[in-house]
Amino acid sequence: EVQLVQSGAEVKKPGESLRIACKxxxxxxxxxxxxxxxxxxxxxxxWMGIIYPDDSDTRYSPSFQGxxxxxxxxxxxxxxLQWSSLQASDTALYYCARLVNWVDYWGQGTLxxxxx
Amino acid sequence: xIVMTQSPATLxxxxxxxxxxxxxxxxxxxxxxxxxxxxxxxxxxxxxxSASTRATAIPARFSASGSGTEFTLTISSLQSEDFAVYxxxxxxxxxxxxxxxxxVEIK
Numbered sequence: 001e002v003q004l005v006q007s008g009a010e011v012k013k014p015g016e017s018l019r020i021a022c023k024x025x026x027x028x029x030x031x032x033x034x035x036x037x038x039x040x041x042x043x044x045x046x047w048m049g050i051i052y053p054d055d056s057d058t059r060y061s062p063s064f065q066g067x068x069x070x071x072x073x074x075x076x077x078x079x080x081l082q083w084s085s086l087q088a089s090d091t092a093l094y095y096c097a098r099l100v101n102w103v104d105y106w107g108q109g110t111l112x113x114x115x116x
Numbered sequence: 117x118i119v120m121t122q123s124p125a126t127l128x129x130x131x132x133x134x135x136x137x138x139x140x141x142x143x144x145x146x147x148x149x150x151x152x153x154x155x156x157x158x159x160x161x162x163x164x165x166s167a168s169t170r171a172t173a174i175p176a177r178f179s180a181s182g183s184g185t186e187f188t189l190t191i192s193s194l195q196s197e198d199f200a201v202y203x204x205x206x207x208x209x210x211x212x213x214x215x216x217x218x219x220v221e222i223k
Contacts, residue, residue, distance in 0.1 A: 044203050044214035045160065061211035062117070095159055101207045102150040104171075106159035 022096030122215035139204035
């Protein structure tokens with residue numbers, strides 16, 4: 001069974017760093033693109049970036065380039081989304097997802113709240 | 117970046133009635149297009165890919181069509197579990213983009 005299990009909700013202060021995780025199982029991690037999406041309340045999902053874990057080829061959406069870092073550890077079948085300095089505007093629900101051109105599997109989402 | 121525009125924003129439908137949702141792309145995307153359903157507190161679920169190919173376990177009351185810039189999702193007879201938000205997505209080019217959603221609510 002394909003599963004993408006994300007790390008739990010986070011509450012952080014502006015300026016803090018954060019890394020959230022997406023642990024995968026049930027498929028060969030290194031042969032699929034894995035991506036991260038942001039969903040703001042009442043809005044559609046937005047792609048942040050994608051990574052191909054076999055060679056760590058990474059592509060970012062222009063809106064998120066330089067704002068976040070996407071990485072993967074193929075030894076533990078896990079993808080990561082990282083911020084070096086969070087802002088209040090980063091408060092959102094974040095999903096990881098598996099791509100086969102379209103998204104066929106989603107993680108359950110990680111709520112990130114950034115507040116002073 | 118390709119802009120996906122969904123209409124209407126909200127669709128009020130009675131159970132058993134037909135619902136038709138539309139999505140327009142700002143440029144041609146051939147059939148590199150998908151539909152998703154999202155219920156409150158859940159991740160989106162894939163309904164269709166390649167514009168009209170039904171995903172696994174999606175009931176036959178759902179159908180989809182379109183190519184180029186115009187796409188349609190039809191639910192022939194709405195069931196209680198179909199009331200949700202529906203998103204369209206293009207995967208013709210990076211970054212892939214989603215529409216803003218159509219909420220199907222009970223009339």
